Amino acid sequence: DIQMTQSPSTLSASVGDRVTITCRASQSISSWLAWYQQKPGKAPKLLIYKASSLESGVPSRFSGSGSGTEFTLTISSLQPDDFATYYCQQYNSGGLTFGGGTKVEIK
């Protein structure tokens, strides 16, 4: 199975900061990667699919990049509503796996 490793696991940042979260796959997954945001007690929300495609309705301050084994989610200017946990998710040969999550906290 493909393992997904996210870093950091926790990130402290301030409103207006540029934030980058990394996700590494244990083997190449081309661009079969999605990013989600989850707030406490809520279902995850799709932000990015196909590594860099922005889901409809998601603010443009969110962007994704990468291919192969290394991917990043960037928030260009952190807003109060962005404090949450973020997960990457890969698809390969019929199976999916999530990363361990990155919690973005208020500094």
Added chain:
Amino acid sequence: QVTLKESGPVLVKPTETLTLTCTVSGFSLSNARMGVSWIRQPPGKALEWLAHIFSNDEKSYSTSLKSRLTISKDTSKSQVVLTMTNMDPVDTATYYCARIRTAYAYGMDVWGQGTTVTVSS
């Protein structure tokens, strides 16, 4: 409007079989390139994908849980059912269903609210 809603027991006993139902609206389970996934999240832990099923009845399961899971669909009822056998306290979690789209590189664009299942005697 696309919605998914999970239903099932709140409490199950160890060794019992869990049956969860996902009822969808706003799209058809016969729609090509769309399917339904099940995902769970133990309290305070990360998301874990369990299984998915597509309109052509293509199914896929988590390698670690494959022996315990069965996914099926009833297109006429707009329902997807997941069964998990031999439940254990470590299976206590919130269980979500979500629409999965091949056009989104198997991203999941709409999620249910989740249903919490506790495994305890």
